Amino acid sequence: MFWFYNRLIISFSRSRQMVNTRIDADLSAAVQNALQTLLPQIREEIREEFR
Template identity: 90%
Template sequence: MVNTRTDTDLSAAVQNALQALLPQIREEIRKEFRTGSGSSNAGVNPPPVTIHTWLERFNKQKPHSFEKATAPVDAENWISHMEKIFDVMGCEDAFKTRLAVYKFEGNALAWWKAYKQAKGGDTWLVTVTWADFTTLNHLMCMSYTDVS
């Protein structure tokens, strides 16, 4: 005979335990998805994540280049495009700015080189967060639209 009665205390305890574990389970799934590790790779270390690894993944997404913005919306649209790619790749913040700058061309690249040099070069670059970069990109846009 099957017991069809439920113990409300037990049900509540199970529910609470599941709610407490859910964020950890989600994070583990995200981590495995990002690194490609999991049961099929058990015992194998994932390859080191370097700028070269991210650049290869980034280029497979066919990111748009950025040469100049004639209006602030141009920069905003390009940033949105980059963020969409970074989201789907699960890109680490430490690599976002360098990957985005890789797609600068023409006026944007010339501006970036001069700005980076004025700020301290590569030493400064490693301190630039993605949020900082998006603000700088809008500054670049403003400097070109004001001159035109």
């Protein structure tokens, strides 16, 4: 999970000419919160898929 999250943030940051660290911090927190919220659902779907 954290590998994907880190790659997403790095990719987004590199795609812009100027890096605004405040926006990056806000984006980082938002992505992390979203992934943490979705993680239980993702785990359940994976369990169901491989039963």
